[in-house]
Structure formats: structure tokens, C-alpha cells
Amino acid sequence: MPESTRRLCYAIVRQPARSLLDACELTHLDRVAIDAEGIAREHAAYRDVLAAMGLSVTVLPAIEAHPDSVFMEDTAVVLDEVLVLTRPTRSREAEPAHLLADAGALGRPVARITAPGTLEGGDVLRVGRRLMVGLTTRTNAEGVAQLHAIAEPFGYTVESFAVGRSLHFKTACTALDEGLLLVNPEWVDAQALRAAGFELLAVPGDEPFAANLLRVDDRVLINAAAPRTAALARDAWRARGHAPDALFDTPLVEFGKAEAGLTCLSLVYADPAST
Template identity: 40%
Template sequence: MTVSWARKLVSSFLTALTVAVVTHAASIFLFFVSQQYQAATLTQVSEFYFFATLFSVVLLFAFALLGVFRRWYTAIAAGFVAGVIACFAGSGLTTVIGGFALDAATLAFLWGTFLSLNGVYVIVLSIVAATIGRAVYNRAIAFRSAQSTTGRRIALVRMPAGNLAEGQLTHVERTDVDTELADKQWDGYIAALEENGWTTREVGFAESMADSVFVEDTLVLLGNTAVVTRAGTESRRAEAEAAEETASDLGLRIERIMTPGTLEGGDVLKVGTTLYVGRSSRTNADGIRQLRAIAAPLGYSVVAVPVTRALHLKTTMTALPDGTLLGHPDLVDDPAFFPHFLAVPEREGVAVVVLADDTVLMSSSAPATAALLEDRGYTVVTVDISEFEKLEGCVTCLSVRVR
């Protein structure tokens, strides 16, 4: 599921119109002040900018559809480009209407206006686009998305990258990954979520980010707050940008883990209002401190847990709906540390995704664990994710659940 075109069109038009109108008014005001508040300036300058403003609306609308207003630096660049084109086209049209030919002398005159009237317009448009324009666009997208997600269970997912087989490894030996099979398994994972009442929404595809399919590492969801993480490895940090955009589109409040902190979502296990956070090779002490500061006002407590035998905490243990913690003794540093700990017979059985109060999703690689959970009264949905398990992945890594 992606943002609908209707919502994009409305948000883009509102953004373009707002930026163009504010720029038009601000530019007129600047010249009104510089001309010592002469009333005639208002009409003259407004007429001069009329066509430039119309062209700005069209250009900014097109840029907004491309998503440039999500980030300040692309917004300011789009504002500058739109300003230059709109001013040149607008001034040229005004010149032609006035009966002048577009000869070399006229073109030279038009370029000269960028040192005065049009130059001011371009600068103002660039600033307004990066500030007011960006705010209008993101709030419009978020407002509409927030309305459409009420009462729904949404799973954020991300399509496997073309270079999936190059994903990073820490605790397992590299083996050949069948990327075509991985794509089919990912489709099966998506189908399992949707068949059990979840709406899937794709985070933007990242062709060259090998580990991007493990989208759980980019976000930690605490109610209506999305904590954007900071990966423990430099090469994975760019993955968070698209995930943050999607979380913002859903109307979630954004918090961020900042340098020098590192924290990956796979290290955060939520059990009620307790957050078990793995102190692993990917999550450092500063990241845990920052998460604690964010989580405390939201009613969550943070418990740091050493993780030395696996990549993330949630590749060593997860929780059932009743709070029972599943783990394998070979992977958990100290099982006695955890209340209600249940040892499972297979390493692949430590990870479950809670689909409902009585239903869990897990890997088909752990049939004995599936039987154990069924004996405890749970409905178990299994999926084949063998190719992702070769990359230290599990069923939790492949989605971020928004309830």
C-alpha cells in the first residue's frame, strides 16, 4: 500500500499554491518597504510578478509530486530551479504581450532582472519552499494518512534489494543466497500478514541497500511515536530516511536516535510497557540512554540486556502475547535474567510475530517449536524464510508493526 495519488495531488497542489502565494506577497512587501512605502509599488510589482507566480504554481506542483518537499535541501533546490524558470518565462511572456520581440537585447534585459526584481523573487521562493512549503506538504500528507489508518493494523515492509546476497554477516558463515527464491519467500511473508488482517505498506525500494529488507532495524514504534534509529554500521544508516518518511506519512510523531548513539530496532523487544534493549554490536550505551529518555515520558521502562551470541536481541528471543519470553539457551546470555522464560528446541523458533492475541507467525524451519506453541493454545502461521535466515534475518526483521 502506498500513498494514494489523490492524496499526493491534493497535498502537492496545496503546497505549490501556498508557496507561490506567500512568495508573491513577501516579494511585493520587500519592494514596498525598500521604496519607502509608496502605494504605487504594490500594484506595479504585483503585475510584474503575476505570470512568474502562475508558472511557479505549475512547476512547484510538478516538483511536489516527485516528493522534493520531504527534505529541506531538495525543497530549497526545487524552489531555486522553479524560481529561475518561472521568472524568466513570466518576464518573457510579459515582454511579448507588451509588444517587444525576444531578440538578443531583450533576452539580455531579462537575465539582468535577476540582479533586481527577479533575483529577490528567486531567493524568497527558495526559502519559502524549504520552510513553509515543506511544512505544508508533510502535514497534508500526514493528516490524510492518519485519517486513513484509524483502527487498522499496518505492517511496514520493504522489498528485497537487488544485491540482497551482499548483506552483512556477523555471527554466521556466508552461504549462497538464492535471490529469486528470497523474492518468492518475501511475497509469501506479505501474504501471511495480509491473510491475518494486516495491511502492508511498502517503504520505498532501495535497489543498492542490501540489508534494507530488514526494515525493523530502522524504526521502534512506541504507540503513536516512531523512534528513527541510527544503525550500528555506517553502510546501513541511509536506510532510515525512507522509513522515517513512511512513518511521517502515517501521522506518527517522530523522535530520533542521534550521534554518537547507535540503536537498531532488532535490539528492542517490547513486552507490555517494558522495553528490553540489547546491548549488542549494533546498539551502544548512548543509544540505549537516548531511547530511555524518549520512552520514559511515554510510560515505558527500558531494561538493558547483554547480547553477545547473536546479531540482535530479537534473534535470540521474542515474546508471546501472554508475556512469555521465547529463547534458545545457546543464544541467550543469561536466561535466568528473564521472567517467564521458555526455552525452545530450535534456534529458528525464538522469533515470533504476534498477529493477534491467539495467533503468531514464525519460521517453518522450527516445526518442533511450532508444535510446542500449538500445545499452549496458539494458532501458529508458518512461512519459509530460509534465504533471509542465511543473512541472520528472522520473521520479526522483515516488518514494523503499527497497531
């Protein structure tokens, strides 16, 4: 998409709570010490690079009662037509209400995932009008069915995919562009993704958490803490004819200790009326 036709895009981020350092939820990693200054530095750099990508960034206050509340992505799925408040894991179940209280409905009608459905935004990858949803410990089939019922009337398709040893679908699979997925093939069903019509770019085995990148229209942010994957992504980006100045990077090391990636830290959405 040429720069002159980019949509006006926004990002909502939340300051990390001090409680994140000791009480973040972990599913697949052992707990190790997280450096408070490193977390603050990484979050500030992340906000800066989002602004450099052309996004209007809103920073919400920390919520000490919710250690994982910095991971804004999980609280909602923002479509052009509707704001879908998710139903996260029990310890985070109140976070979508905090989003609504702090940021409002983002100019959209509000829909909600309700029990017994569970859904977290980290399991929902949007590629055009396709919503690709991972079935994980955080998202169940009922949650996917409810998302389908909400989104299908607006012209979206909803597809579910099996996920292995990965906290979220987007930990193991994100889109470099609308035809190419960056994946960890050990954690997702690569055959199913190919059958869905995508080319795949696999992360190196020694960078298993590197498949999470953040795409905003024709701009992409990659994790510089995974240098081999970053180099592969850069090469693929150039080979597919994308503008070099639309590729950005920032390192996430301390946040990685909390099983977090680039998409986790923000809720990104576009003004559907803008071009």
C-alpha cells in the same frame, strides 16, 4: 484480546534488493549462496500471511544501494505516541531517512537516536508498556539511554539485557504472549529474563535461530522452517488458552542465510485510536 477488540494494525515492508544476495551484512554466519527466486517467493508469502493476520500491508520499493534495507524493523521503533528513528550500524545509517521519505511519520511525532548512541529495532522487544533492549554489536548503552529518555515520559519502562552470540536481541528472544518468552538460552541471559517476571520456552539446540517469532496483539506468526520449535510454540499457545486460528506460520529459509527472522522483514505498528 478478542477479535472484536483488536486494534487496526499495519505492516510496512520493503522489496528485497538484488544486492542482498551478495552483499548482505553477516556477523555470525558464513556467507553462502542465496537463491533469488527463493527470496522473492518467501517475501511474497510473508506479505500474504501478514495480510491473512489482518494487517494492512504497505510495500516500499527496493533500494539497491542498501543491501539490507529489506530488514525494515531495524530502522525505527514505532510506539503509539512517537516514531523513534534508530541509528543503525554505519553501512545502514541512511535507511531510517529512507523510511521517513517513503512512508512518512506514520501519524506520530518523530524522535531520533543520535551519535554516539546506536540502536536497531531488532534489539527492542515491546511487551505491553515494557521495552526490553538487547545490548549487542548494533545497540549500545547510550542508545538505550536515549530510548529511555524518549519513551519514559509516555509511560514506558526501558530495560537492557546482555546478549551473546546473536545479531539482535530478538534473534534470541521474542514474546509468545505477555508472560511467556521464546528464547535461545545460549544467547541471552535466561536468569535475567526470569528475574524480570517471565516464563521461558527454550528452542531446541539444533534450531538456534528459531526464537524469533512475530506477535501482533493476540496473533502470532512462527517460522515453519524450524519445525521442532514451531511444534513447541503451537503446544504452548494452546496450553495457554489462545485461539488456534490466531496462530500462523510461514517458512524463512533463504532469508535465514542473511541472519534474518520473521520480525526483521517488517515494521509493524497499531493505530492507537482503534479497538
